[in-house]
Amino acid sequence: MKNGTVALVGNPNSGKTTFFNALTGSNQHVGNWPGVTVEKKEGGFRYRGRKYHVVDLPGTYSLGAFSEDEIIARNYILTVNPDVIINIVDANNVERNLYLTTQLLEMGKKIVVALNMMDEAEKRKIKFDVEGLSKKLGVPVIPTIATKGKGIKEIIKATIDVMDREIIFKNPVQYNEAIEQHISYLEKILTGKLPYPARWAALKIIEGDEEILKTIEGLGFAQGLMEYIKELHRGHGSEGFELEIIDAKYDFANRVAEGTVKRPQEESITLTDKIDRICTNKYLGIPVFAAIMLIVFLLTFEVGEEILGEAAVGLIEGLAGIAGISLNYIGAPGWLISFVIDGIFNGVGAVVEFVPLITVLYLLLGLLEDSGYMARAAYVWDDLMRKFGLQGRAFIPLIIGFGCNVPGIMSARTLDNKKDRMITTLINPFMSCGAKLPIYSIFIAAFFSKYGGLILFLLYALGIAVALLMAKLLSKTLFKGEASYYIMELPPYRMPTLRNVLRNMWDNVYGFLKRAGTVIFVVVTLLWMLAVLPASAEPYSQFSILGRIGAIIAPIFRPAGFGNWQESVALFAGIPAKEAVIGTLGMLYAGQYVEEGMVLVNAVQLQFTPLTALSYMVMTLLYTPCVATLSIVGKETNSLKWPVFMALYTFAISWVAAVAVFRIGSLLGFN
Amino acid sequence: MDRGLLTLTQGEIGNIKLIDAGRCATRRLYEMGFTVGAPVKIIKNDAGPVIVSLVGNKIALGRGLAEKIKLERQK
Numbered sequence: 001m002k003n004g005t006v007a008l009v010g011n012p013n014s015g016k017t018t019f020f021n022a023l024t025g026s027n028q029h030v031g032n033w034p035g036v037t038v039e040k041k042e043g044g045f046r047y048r049g050r051k052y053h054v055v056d057l058p059g060t061y062s063l064g065a066f067s068e069d070e071i072i073a074r075n076y077i078l079t080v081n082p083d084v085i086i087n088i089v090d091a092n093n094v095e096r097n098l099y100l101t102t103q104l105l106e107m108g109k110k111i112v113v114a115l116n117m118m119d120e121a122e123k124r125k126i127k128f129d130v131e132g133l134s135k136k137l138g139v140p141v142i143p144t145i146a147t148k149g150k151g152i153k154e155i156i157k158a159t160i161d162v163m164d165r166e167i168i169f170k171n172p173v174q175y176n177e178a179i180e181q182h183i184s185y186l187e188k189i190l191t192g193k194l195p196y197p198a199r200w201a202a203l204k205i206i207e208g209d210e211e212i213l214k215t216i217e218g219l220g221f222a223q224g225l226m227e228y229i230k231e232l233h234r235g236h237g238s239e240g241f242e243l244e245i246i247d248a249k250y251d252f253a254n255r256v257a258e259g260t261v262k263r264p265q266e267e268s269i270t271l272t273d274k275i276d277r278i279c280t281n282k283y284l285g286i287p288v289f290a291a292i293m294l295i296v297f298l299l300t301f302e303v304g305e306e307i308l309g310e311a312a313v314g315l316i317e318g319l320a321g322i323a324g325i326s327l328n329y330i331g332a333p334g335w336l337i338s339f340v341i342d343g344i345f346n347g348v349g350a351v352v353e354f355v356p357l358i359t360v361l362y363l364l365l366g367l368l369e370d371s372g373y374m375a376r377a378a379y380v381w382d383d384l385m386r387k388f389g390l391q392g393r394a395f396i397p398l399i400i401g402f403g404c405n406v407p408g409i410m411s412a413r414t415l416d417n418k419k420d421r422m423i424t425t426l427i428n429p430f431m432s433c434g435a436k437l438p439i440y441s442i443f444i445a446a447f448f449s450k451y452g453g454l455i456l457f458l459l460y461a462l463g464i465a466v467a468l469l470m471a472k473l474l475s476k477t478l479f480k481g482e483a484s485y486y487i488m489e490l491p492p493y494r495m496p497t498l499r500n501v502l503r504n505m506w507d508n509v510y511g512f513l514k515r516a517g518t519v520i521f522v523v524v525t526l527l528w529m530l531a532v533l534p535a536s537a538e539p540y541s542q543f544s545i546l547g548r549i550g551a552i553i554a555p556i557f558r559p560a561g562f563g564n565w566q567e568s569v570a571l572f573a574g575i576p577a578k579e580a581v582i583g584t585l586g587m588l589y590a591g592q593y594v595e596e597g598m599v600l601v602n603a604v605q606l607q608f609t610p611l612t613a614l615s616y617m618v619m620t621l622l623y624t625p626c627v628a629t630l631s632i633v634g635k636e637t638n639s640l641k642w643p644v645f646m647a648l649y650t651f652a653i654s655w656v657a658a659v660a661v662f663r664i665g666s667l668l669g670f671n
Numbered sequence: 672m673d674r675g676l677l678t679l680t681q682g683e684i685g686n687i688k689l690i691d692a693g694r695c696a697t698r699r700l701y702e703m704g705f706t707v708g709a710p711v712k713i714i715k716n717d718a719g720p721v722i723v724s725l726v727g728n729k730i731a732l733g734r735g736l737a738e739k740i741k742l743e744r745q746k
Contacts, residue, residue, distance in 0.1 A: 061702050061703060062702045064698075064702075066695065066698070066699070092727060092728065093726070093727075093728045095704065095726060096703065096704045096725075096726075096728065099702065099704070124727065242694075242698060243697065243698070243701055246698070246701040246702060246706065247701070247706050247707065250701075250704065250706045263726070263727065267712075267724070267727055272729075273714075276722075276729075280715065280719075280722065282717050282718040282719060285719075375731075379719070379720060379722075379731050380719070382719055382720050382731075382733065383718065383719045383720075391733065392720065392731075392733075416695065416699075485692070485696045485699075485733055485735065485736040486720055486731070486732065486733030486736065487696075487699060487700065487703065487730065487731070487732055487733070487736060488730065488731050489703075489728065489729070489730050489731075490722065490729040490730065490731055491729075492729075
């Protein structure tokens with residue numbers, strides 16, 4: 001039984017995710033907000049034998065109607081009405097964080113402030129009068145260090161205390177006379193007519209908030225009110241009121257901080273400043289970024305593939321051996337043995353073997369994300385991105401795409417300009433995702449094992465290059481217009497917390513395993529059936545149903561050098577999920593070379609040359625993204641047109657690129 | 672005398688006098704604390720976006736946007 005709901009609200013970079021993890025422990029669940037694809041995290045905690053529900057709202061600077069994140073957070077607060085809001089305030093940045101706090105208070109909510117990251121503030125020699133702060137704000141304030149779990153017990157106690165008491169928090173901000181007059185007029189009309197505080201709604205009307213104006217219009221108030229609102233905005237210009245209102249809130253926040261937050265006269269030079277001198281340097285910025293990414297891929301390859309990968313391969317092979325012997329022993333029919341060994345172990349197993357590889361990749365990407373470096377990557381890329389019609393912030397969805405295109409595309413939502421958002425979405429599939437890694441890995445092991453990390457780095461670099469060229473093309477054709485303004489916080493570098501990084505890694509690896517057990521299993525099973533039917537044909541031969549289908553599509557790829565039906569079928573099998581490319585090749589080759597007992601790498605060496613291996617890798621790098629990616633594009637753009645466009649144009653580009661690699665390579669005398 | 676933010680060099684501090692950008696950008700700047708009177712310290716102003724410090728908090732601004740922020744230099 002749930003005894004109450006607590007929502008977490010705070011600025012981006014206020015340590016909200018860490019706070020949520022510290023509050024809920026392992027008891028959490030990730031889903032989506034209804035109707036949209038913004039991630040929704042829920043969890044719970046226990047206190048004195050009672051269970052409480054916790055919802056993590058998107059990190060925002062404000063609760064206006066300017067971005068999807070703000071609207072989600074605000075609608076949740078207004079309509080679902082959590083019992084208490086824990087407002088996470090970055091102790092290094094009290095004034096700006098209190099701007100959000102004032103909005104929560106105006107919405108008539110019970111709140112508790114967590115003054116978070118006290119350790120960092122202490123390092124910067126910022127001193128607090130917590131009691132004074134609490135008194136001036138009229139809200140309980142608890143100092144916390146979420147990374148170390150400090151203050152979590154106290155905040156739970158304060159939260160439940162507030163929840164159980166009948167109190168109304170005061171609405172703190174007073175505006176100038178003109179605004180107050182408008183507020184009181186509107187408040188009188190609106191009181192009792194809306195499911196939320198009339199003063200808040202009045203204020204939003206004066207600000208010219210479109211969401212609220214729509215709601216008011218829909219409620220059918222007397223003509224007089226609508227006239228009044230129109231007059232209000234015509235007379236003064238809503239922009240004026242809007243800025244005056246923000247100003248008044250900041251004024252209040254500054255007054256609260258005055259005397260209760262004491263900063264040293266001179267800002268001390270922090271470690272962050274020193275690191276930034278290198279990472280954001282005009283000459284070193286991009287080389288540092290390239291070096292970091294190179295290290296990520298080298299480590300992924302060396303540790304994930306060479307060290308951990310060997311063990312995983314051994315484990316799967318051992319299990320396959322045991323399964324084969326046991327099935328033979330109990331006298332299982334031949335088709336069942338074929339299905340288990342060729343279909344499951346060589347198909348699905350070929351995918352599972354890559355768990356170590358992607359685990360390392362997600363671990364490293366998680367470390368980068370948690371350390372604060374991502375914001376610097378966006379910074380150093382801003383200039384270059386501008387040349388391609390985008391802005392620096394658009395680079396972050398692209399890096400996230402290296403892990404998986406789905407969250408990459410979802411994070412494009414934080415860009416507030418439609419053009420940036422659309423282009424970033426459409427070029428995201430060129431950022432090679434973790435699921436494609438097994439494909440490269442097999443081909444690299446077969447032909448380029450000496451330069452594994454380097455080849456991988458070059459493939460990813462090619463992906464970025466194609467993405468940028470497409471961005472340029474799209475911004476000149478389909479999405480004309482100015483690149484939007486760039487404004488972005490550069491949070492201090494932080495030691496990544498083990499818990500966050502491991503959590504993030506596990507969520508991704510779990511997703512990978514889940515796909516292996518569901519989508520890939522289904523695809524491989526289906527293809528296995530098609531490969532062994534009809535019974536009259538030799539299994540896995542070109543006379544099987546699959547062989548015939550493959551023979552029809554194979555000519556498409558012949559100009560790129562690889563025209564066997566197996567490879568063509570595998571590419572199409574990769575559209576439900578990229579891992580299935582390797583799963584399918586594993587199953588088909590295993591069936592074909594079963595007598596020789598060859599492993600996938602050897603089979604690949606027989607079927608490909610170094611050059612065709614390269615063109616196959618380029619093809620898989622650039623071609624049609626997986627169904628999950630296409631469907632998220634459909635959801636985000638709310639259309640069928642864009643996912644179809646994406647599926648087709650990426651295929652065309654990949655084909656041209658693969659053919660170019662093969663033709664130019666042949667001309668240069670490679671094979 | 673008010674000057675565009677871009678004319679200040681590293682280490683200089685100015686107070687915001689006015690912001691002359693579009694509605695969305697102005698609102699976003701205000702909400703991030705670039706309100707009139709707020710002291711802005713220039714951390715980096717060479718190539719690429721400008722980095723400023725606002726009460727110790729570092730924010731990167733595209734040069735186009737930074738140009739629209741007018742400051743009054745502190746002595």
